[in-house]
Amino acid sequence: MRRRWSRIAALVSILATVVASTSCSNSGGNDELLIYNAQHESLTKEWIDAFTKETGIKVTYRQGGDTELGNQLVAEGDASPADVFLTENSPAMAAVERAGLFADLDAETIKQVPSQYRPATGKWTGVAARTTVFVYNKAKLQPAQLPKSLLDLQQPAWKGRWGAPPTKADFQAVVAALLQLKGEAATAQWLAGMKANAVVYNDNIATLKAVNAGEVDGGVIYHYYWFRDQAKTKEMSGNTALHYFRNQDPGAFVSLSGGGVLKSSKKQQQAQQFLRFITGQAGQEVLEKGDSFEYPVASGVPANPALVPLTDLQAPVVDPSTLDAQKVSDLMTKAGLL
Amino acid sequence: MTGTVAILVAATLIPLGYVAWAAVSIGWSRTYDLVVRPRVGELLFNTVALIGITVPLCVVIGVGVAWLVERTDLPGRAFWRPLFVAPLAVPAFVNSYAWVGVIPSLHGLWAGVLVTTLSYFPFMYLPVAATLRRLDPAVEESARALGSDSAGVFFRVVLPQLRLAILGGGLLIGVHLLAEFGAFAMLRFDTFTVAIFQQFQSTFDGAAGSMLAGVLVLLCLALLVAEALARGSVRFARIGAGAPRATTPIRLGRNTIPAGAGLVTLALLALGVPVWTMLRWLWIGGAEVWVLDDIATALGQTIGLATVAAVLTTVLAFPVAWVAVRSSGVLARAVEGANYVTSSLPGIVTALALVTVTIHAARPLYQSVALIVFAYVLLFMPRALVNVRAGLAQVPLSLEEASRSLGSSPTATFLRVTLRLTAPAAAAGASLVFVAVATELTATLLLAPTGTRTLSMRFWSFSSELDYAAAAPYALVLVVLAIPVTLVLFRQSTKVAAL
Numbered sequence: 111m112r113r114r115w116s117r118i119a120a121l122v123s124i125l126a127t128v129v130a131s132t133s134c135s136n137s138g139g140n141d142e143l144l145i146y147n148a149q150h151e152s153l154t155k156e157w158i159d160a161f162t163k164e165t166g167i168k169v170t171y172r173q174g175g176d177t178e179l180g181n182q183l184v185a186e187g188d189a190s191p192a193d194v195f196l197t198e199n200s201p202a203m204a205a206v207e208r209a210g211l212f213a214d215l216d217a218e219t220i221k222q223v224p225s226q227y228r229p230a231t232g233k234w235t236g237v238a239a240r241t242t243v244f245v246y247n248k249a250k251l252q253p254a255q256l257p258k259s260l261l262d263l264q265q266p267a268w269k270g271r272w273g274a275p276p277t278k279a280d281f282q283a284v285v286a287a288l289l290q291l292k293g294e295a296a297t298a299q300w301l302a303g304m305k306a307n308a309v310v311y312n313d314n315i316a317t318l319k320a321v322n323a324g325e326v327d328g329g330v331i332y333h334y335y336w337f338r339d340q341a342k343t344k345e346m347s348g349n350t351a352l353h354y355f356r357n358q359d360p361g362a363f364v365s366l367s368g369g370g371v372l373k374s375s376k377k378q379q380q381a382q383q384f385l386r387f388i389t390g391q392a393g394q395e396v397l398e399k400g401d402s403f404e405y406p407v408a409s410g411v412p413a414n415p416a417l418v419p420l421t422d423l424q425a426p427v428v429d430p431s432t433l434d435a436q437k438v439s440d441l442m443t444k445a446g447l448l
Numbered sequence: 449m450t451g452t453v454a455i456l457v458a459a460t461l462i463p464l465g466y467v468a469w470a471a472v473s474i475g476w477s478r479t480y481d482l483v484v485r486p487r488v489g490e491l492l493f494n495t496v497a498l499i500g501i502t503v504p505l506c507v508v509i510g511v512g513v514a515w516l517v518e519r520t521d522l523p524g525r526a527f528w529r530p531l532f533v534a535p536l537a538v539p540a541f542v543n544s545y546a547w548v549g550v551i552p553s554l555h556g557l558w559a560g561v562l563v564t565t566l567s568y569f570p571f572m573y574l575p576v577a578a579t580l581r582r583l584d585p586a587v588e589e590s591a592r593a594l595g596s597d598s599a600g601v602f603f604r605v606v607l608p609q610l611r612l613a614i615l616g617g618g619l620l621i622g623v624h625l626l627a628e629f630g631a632f633a634m635l636r637f638d639t640f641t642v643a644i645f646q647q648f649q650s651t652f653d654g655a656a657g658s659m660l661a662g663v664l665v666l667l668c669l670a671l672l673v674a675e676a677l678a679r680g681s682v683r684f685a686r687i688g689a690g691a692p693r694a695t696t697p698i699r700l701g702r703n704t705i706p707a708g709a710g711l712v713t714l715a716l717l718a719l720g721v722p723v724w725t726m727l728r729w730l731w732i733g734g735a736e737v738w739v740l741d742d743i744a745t746a747l748g749q750t751i752g753l754a755t756v757a758a759v760l761t762t763v764l765a766f767p768v769a770w771v772a773v774r775s776s777g778v779l780a781r782a783v784e785g786a787n788y789v790t791s792s793l794p795g796i797v798t799a800l801a802l803v804t805v806t807i808h809a810a811r812p813l814y815q816s817v818a819l820i821v822f823a824y825v826l827l828f829m830p831r832a833l834v835n836v837r838a839g840l841a842q843v844p845l846s847l848e849e850a851s852r853s854l855g856s857s858p859t860a861t862f863l864r865v866t867l868r869l870t871a872p873a874a875a876a877g878a879s880l881v882f883v884a885v886a887t888e889l890t891a892t893l894l895l896a897p898t899g900t901r902t903l904s905m906r907f908w909s910f911s912s913e914l915d916y917a918a919a920a921p922y923a924l925v926l927v928v929l930a931i932p933v934t935l936v937l938f939r940q941s942t943k944v945a946a947l
Contacts, residue, residue: 151909172899174649177650178649178650178651181654191898252685277646433864442650448647
């Protein structure tokens, strides 16, 4: 009898160890800075590694999508475990800002970022940028046949000929810009046209691949997916080229990836330090020299030479802190795209 | 013990309660707007069409294969018999990945039908084959003596006796189809589960997502009711044990070659494609994709979570099974019913419910290991329960009474007699839960604590970035983890036949 109990005790203690070891490696203890990260994991990892190397501060992260994590932060409110929020696009940052959850950024961080790449409120800042492009299959479209504006894609002539990833925050940011620039009625109409015309893909990469394979003539994506593949094997983009809408068209929208410090964070100082680091020289050079192909926006660091310079894109002027993610997802739900 | 059971029953009601609460809290008119809209119609069509096509296909394939390997003189039956259980070792989302690797443009309803039929037909094949083996040959012999030919015997005598197995298998397949996320997302085929996940990604715990979950729950209940009605009250009982001998195999004659070719084709489609694609991507990826650090961490976390969940689920299954087997009161029926319903609810509904409940009402549990383990217990309890209950039902009460009369305490009797006799069944149940947890994707994605990256999560993140080569090692490890349990399943089904 006693032997059996000791066996059971042994089993229980093994279980307890397993649980403990899983949970420790998971939550990462309390002394680490926690980022809710909606940026590309590979880019954030590069930033974290460089930051930890310089400061000795350990950082862990929870990976998710822009709007998912943004809404999660809003739902968590003041009790959120997160210290820093990083996104790929602005609408989720704007939503968290509207909920009053961001602390003011250090003046030094603000100083590093030109005013067009951050909201005037100083609650968060752009940390990188990406531009909307129309990627097209060179065998299917001649330059003369390209759409002049993003708005053209709602015309019946484009039925079944273009693709996009409507469930992704990336694309929803483009819609948010459209909403701010052209108003609700025009946006709803465009979305209805999109529902009729567009072939829906899971994400930018799937869209790019489909265009490359000629499944559709073109697609609306962000620029860096194309450049990354061009720099590697061209397996997904060899048959394609990029078309920039320019002329302040909604399709020339440049989306700011944001970074902010949560007011509820108990590690304000380290969190502020992290943002100062990624908008500083070293952090921005990760964008210039790494293989992310996103645009640097701060500390005067130039873009990767393969890219069209940010200032040549003739992007429309959009106020990043009023991009309305909620309205966009409502409109897209109404259009049947979500 | 009654307390434990009552708590478990209450816990199984959390997902249903959540959906009802969400509908009430956002108000009738908004609920109506979110439910009655074209997108929901589209999803409804997709989901219903998927089930309406896939389940009958699985019936045809599952029954056909079972009949060929159990009842005919087809060569190599000992080889085929376990082979067609093997697709269960390949999670449906890995199968999807394999097919997309072969045909990159594969998408939509028919793609979904193709992949899930190949993944799920063993759910039909297993119970049908087990039942076929157990049927009393005397009935068929009588039919034949009365002038029926082979086809007549099959449709008039064999098929009606397979009804319960077919309905059970069909229900299981239907429930899996409703819950599947990864396989369909990869094929760009939107069902309710896929759409709920997309809503979650856009709005976290938004109202539109909860309302889609509500419709999904209704679909699920409709499926349960349909199965219960179809089961009816016709009984195919026999008196006495019947003749414990095998039937004379039916000679296929000239049909041997087409039948054999059919099985080879099925095996190639269901197993050849995933194995070939995985090996191909591993070959292309070379040594570079074996990032051992990451794989080891993911494997460790997966095994950790799966072990804890499997043991806990099996332990908790004991009191529930005890009540179900040893008493016949209201509680026993409530236990059965609650489990039946929760087991068929898709993981995404349970996960969404737990996220919402903990974030508002149980903050310390939010994003914790405990919560995700709890979700696994809710989702996979039936797998342990079915086994533990069967094991417990076979423990002769007289042995327990003998032990008690010889002076052992109830606890000692339980540990030395009951537990020991139930152990093999419990182990089988635990291993089923283990694999279910290891290959779970949907609830894991929503509930995983910060920093947790299980095998299926890593596989998913690589394959959704279309980095198929980097995903391959994770697919391989997942399949290898599932193989032993598939063997357990096969062994179990042959043992049932021997009873």
